Amino acid sequence: QKEVEQNSGPLSVPEGAIASLNCTYSDQGSQSFFWYRQYSGKSPELIMFIYSNGDKEDGRFTAQLNKASQYVSLLIRDSQPSDSATYLCAVLYAGNNRKLIWGLGTSLAVNP
């Protein structure tokens, strides 16, 4: 059973702080890793993806991938109240089906 685990939260951080969101996965055959943001009542939208070990930065967002330890994280610098949302981690497994497995998400609250 391939799994993607996230702490459900809520994770509460003050405005301007760094929010750190973590995701672990069970299968070493995982290929690509995605972070989506979902506001309440809205559809998920892509923040970024990563498929190589190390860090990938996009504006205030940094994704970190460590395949040896089987975790991927998302850092949000200078957190804003508008970052308050649920963050979904998704992992693409290689193989015939190229199956995308979703975590349940971490709820983030950024307090002014």
Place this chain on the structure above:
Amino acid sequence: NAGVTQTPKFQVLKTGQSMTLQCAQDMNHNSMYWYRQDPGMGLRLIYYSASEGTTDKGEVPNGYNVSRLNKREFSLRLESAAPSQTSVYFCASSEAHSPSGNTIYFGEGSWLTVV
């Protein structure tokens, strides 16, 4: 550029009624998906279509059927709605065939209530 468009946005059905959720994408994507999202269960794949002319079951296909009408359109049908099918349904698409191509783009969602 509308992206992924799904209709209707809201629907109330009586148990046993049938309905079809419509979805169209204008990004020339090969793959299309139908998900449902329930509290505490996360996103679950109902059916997907890797390319035009093919459809496959996902995690929770029972009670649903799909049709990939052409490259743009992928519909989801509930033949005999049950209260357990009360959910938010998302249509999505992806280009596929590359790491970035596996990025999934979602429609705005359809809120379905079965009473």
